[in-house]
Amino acid sequence: MRRHRRVAWAESPAEGERRAEAGLGGGGSASRPSATEEDDDDEAEAEAGKSREPGGVGPGARAREVQAGGSSGGGQPLLRGIFQIQKESCDVVLSARRLSWSPIRPEGVGGGSSMGQQHKEEYIEMKDVFSVKLKRRRLAGQQKGGLLLGIAIFVCLKKEGNKLKDSIINLSNLSEDHCHLWLKHMKEILSGFPNRPKSLKVFVNPTSHRKEATHIYYEQVAPLFKLADIRTDVTVTEYEGHALTLLKECDLTSFHGVVSVGGDGTASEVAHGLLLRAQMDAGVDTDNQRPPVRAKVPLGIIPAGSTNALAHTLNGIQHTLTAILHIILGHLQSVDMCTFRTPSKVLRFGFSSVFGFGSRTLAFAEKHRWLPPNQRKDFAVVKTLANLKPEDCELSFLPIKPLEQDAQENDRKKREGLKLDSREDWHKIHGHFLNVSIMAIPCLCSMAPRGLAPNTRLNDGTLALIAVRNTSRPEFVKHLRRYASVKNQFSFPFVETHIVEEVKVCLRTEKEDGTRDRLNSAQKDTYPWNVDGDLMEWPSEVHVRVHPQLITMYGRSVDAIDHLKGSCSCL
Ligand SMILES: Nc1ncnc2c1ncn2[C@@H]1O[C@H](COP(=O)(O)OP(=O)(O)OP(=O)(O)O)[C@@H](O)[C@H]1O
DSSP, rough: OOOOOOEEEEEOOOGTTOOOOOOOOOOSSEEEEOOSSSSTTOOHHHHHHHHHHHTTGGGGGGEEEETTTTOTOOSSEEEEEEETTEEEEEEEEEESEEEEEOOOBBBBSSSBBBTTTTEEEEEGGGEEEEEEEEEEEEEEEOSOOOOEEEEEEEEEOOOOOOOOOEEEEEEEEOOOOHHHHHHHHHHHHHOOOOOSEEEEEEETTTTTTTOOHHHHHHIIHHHHHTTTOOEEEEEEESTTHHHHHHHHHOOOOSEEEEEEEEEEEHHHHHHHHHHHHHHHHHTTOOTSSSSSOOSSSSSEEEEEEEEEHHHHHHSSSHHHHHHHHHHHHOEEEEEEEEEOOOSSSSSEEEEEEEEEEHHHHHHHHTTTTOOOHHHHHHHHHHHHHHOOEEEEEEEEEEEOOOHHHHHHHHHHHHHHOOOOSSTTTTTEEEEEEEEEESSOOOOOOBBBTTTTTSSSSTSSSSEEEEEEEEEOOOHHHHHHHHSSSSSSSSTTTTTTEEEEEEEEEEEEEEEEEEEEEEOOOSSOOOOEEEEETTEEEEEEEEEEEEEEEEEEESSSOOHHHOOOHHHHTTO
């Protein structure tokens, strides 16, 4: 009868030899997860091994030809030793920046390496390593001990199109002392990276999209957080607004970050809660006009909703593993947010908003939540298009000027004795608008790969105001279709775009004498707004203001957005 062998990763004997990884080839190095050596009964270990890069890191690692005898670019060596990597004996060097290795070749006739003066050195940057574990072989059912095989190094690799993947390098060596010494040094290096979270508060929305967020969290996210030694406190939300209620009450001081697992609505609710919490902690009255204080802890988003524009924009891709690895590695970026308010009170913190067609469509979809998500959205678009109706409104906005222009303007004002902070720069447009988008971030999504607002960036302190005036239905559909294509969606005579810092949206009504006036903001009627994919019912006057870099988020700014910004002809 075949004896099952299990290969497990342990911290160290003293730390209880916690198993974190399985399904890795026993004895070999940088080897592919091997089903034949796994225990069938250990789900967590088997799952953790599933996403690993076939063949380990070897073929995917950055390889450099370096002069023989030199470990270039890695800084001062901390340790040097011999391990087997991919079945070859290697000379391995650890420095604070790099782990590098090169195969040990038999000496040639002339005393040099058989490879000549050059030998192949491969390396990984320690900033890309997210976990190190001892690797042991255990028998089926064995919980502790086992034959030490070496050290497993879990590393993040950059792939095409902003994608990140995890992979493993196996350093094989049977000596306990040798492996423990290397493990200790590597762990010290990893603990020196300041932004990596050790403790996270996690909100999972079980109702997002097709109700798969809980599965995504426990099957894909939790095993990697565990592998990276991140403690978690998980709340599976029970009702709409649950995350917000908890954030207003709970003490966040013991957490290094907060993670939302769900769609844009959940992420936006958590961001709103973090900012409300920050204002409460700082004793700031959110309803006065003072700028809000920044959120105290970073927010990470694991995409599990139907649109996931926030996660897509943060990472340049909608990919669960990429989002997880950015959080584990502590890749942080500052992101602009808006306040949405009436003249007297803050309604919400958010990233993006749509009024008109975009909010009517969402309102229709919400009324038909019993339909499957994709059908619901398509149905809502068709129905809202069939009843296409413009909004009569006045848009006042404060445009953002280039800095030099501001300087000249300020000089002129000084010469003429005018106040520098006068609000005379407010611009006004009014009329019938089919759709008004006000966005602090570009909002990349599968329907709009260039972004719903490619004329703003994640953290440039600007709002994109995109106002679509009344037009025929076929022309409006043509404009909508452009979002999915490479053509400029704004090059229509009925679309105008502005880069602004603040917008006031006031609904108007026709008076008896035929003139038009703003609706009284004190009246009780409300109108639908789409804020980050969530439906809001707000009064007839809403002010939207951008607050540069108000929140820190896990993820990486994307080259693609810079590229799109450069190539966008709409501005
Ligand atoms: N247990 C729950 N029951 C009902 N609603 C919930 C629950 N937990 C959270 N919510 C609410 O569900 C709303 C929508 O969730 P979310 O945005 O994550 O999913 P989605 O609509 O499928 O995705 P997307 O916004 O990306 O299209 C959020 O406003 C959130 O407050």
